[in-house]
Amino acid sequence: MAFIDYYKILGIDKNASDKDIKSAYRKLARQYHPDLNPNDTEANKKFQQINEANEVLSDPEKRQKYDKYGENWQHGEEYEKYAQQQRAQGNRQYSGFGGGQGQAFESFENFGGGDFSDFFESMFGGGARGGRQAKYRGQDYNAELQLNLRDILEPHKQTLTVNGKNIRITIPAGVENDQTIKITGHGGPGVNGGPAGDLYITFKIAPDPNFKRDGANLHATAKLDLYTAVLGGEVTIETLSGKVKIKVGAETQNGVTVKLKGKGLPVYKHEGQHGDLLVTYDIQMPKNLTEKQKDLFTELRKEGEK
Amino acid sequence: MTAGLIATNDFCTYHHVEFTFIDSLNEAGLIEIRVIDQKSFIPESELQKLEQMIRLHHELDINLAGIEAITHLLQRVQNMHEEMRLLRNRLRRYEEE
Helix, strand or coil: CCCCCHHHHHCCCCCCCHHHHHHHHHHHHHHHCCCCCCCCHHHHHHHHHHHHHHHHHCCHHHHHHHHHHHHHHHHCHHHHHHHHHHHCCCCCCCCCCCCCCCCCCCCHHHCCCCCCCHHHHHHHCCCCCCCCCCCCCCCCEEEEEEECHHHHCCCEEEEEEECCEEEEEEECCCCCCCCEEEECCCCCCCCCCCCCCCEEEEEEECCCCCCEEECCEEEEEEEEEHHHHHHCEEEEEEECCEEEEEEECCCCCCCCEEEECCCCCECCCCCCCECCEEEEEEEECCCCCCHHHHHHHHHHHHHHHC | CCCCEEEHHHHHHHHCCCHHHHHHHHHCCCCCCEEECCEEEEEHHHHHHHHHHHHHHHHHCCCHHHHHHHHHHHHHHHHHHHHHHHHHHHHHHHHCC
């Protein structure tokens, strides 16, 4: 693990007084505190470092050990003894009752873990953070769930594994990309009879190659041959729920958009309501014309110029 | 009758905060306290918000006026994030073309 320069983290020199440390910590904590930087993982990481540096440097005994062993702390006999003593102490997470929404997790299997660096854990033990022992509400968990447009056509149940526990959730129909829902009580367990934290799930909806989304409406392009565009006819359109045939009026212009009512996505939290599918025609010019076709087009041009 | 409620006194003991501090947050309209049979209770739904305010107070030495200002600003930030999310999703439609 990398040696972490706590003085550098707090932006102070090695001779800094307790007052200097407190002042530097306070200033940086106000800048990077997770409650002031919600959903900012970089700020949260920085805050952990600042907190860790302060925990060590504001404690004269810990600071002395840190100053003495520095980069070679692992060879210190005293350090070993000290670390063992500290490991015997209880555990504590950074916040009192709740954990806040500060931490971002990559996957559902990745919950938990300490808030401090490996360096800190090795140097001072996992529970050497002092402070209040009382806890109440459990920690909040954050997670991401990857979906595609077809997954949100109707509400469906899915079982997720969070910290080894299976949680059955209902994914609401029509959920938006980057939308976060709260599953109350599925975060970390509460302590001293307190409620469990909450689970926050952010949905990531992958772009679809055929449909562009605008709220509950979908946009798509349909190729239309020249003859159908000019004379009218029928065209088969792909929708999320299957293929549909629609009538094409005569003299349909390129770029015209037609609306297929109710063929879009479900409207979030409005059961039975759907957006529309807006189909823009892309008229295809004929290629590799036969001589006969060329003659007919020439005739058409002459007719048009009359 | 008190399901989903936490006695304010218990909360104060666990968090080492004065009752007057919680009461001031209630007076300022930042949290909701319920009084049942002359006893004060905090709804569980208020816990997350309240704990955030206590962290700001304890860890950053922010007073009541500061907490009030921060709470309003954080609410505005959250609203802006929501608006950004909607706009970004709308923009995505054009970026994918």
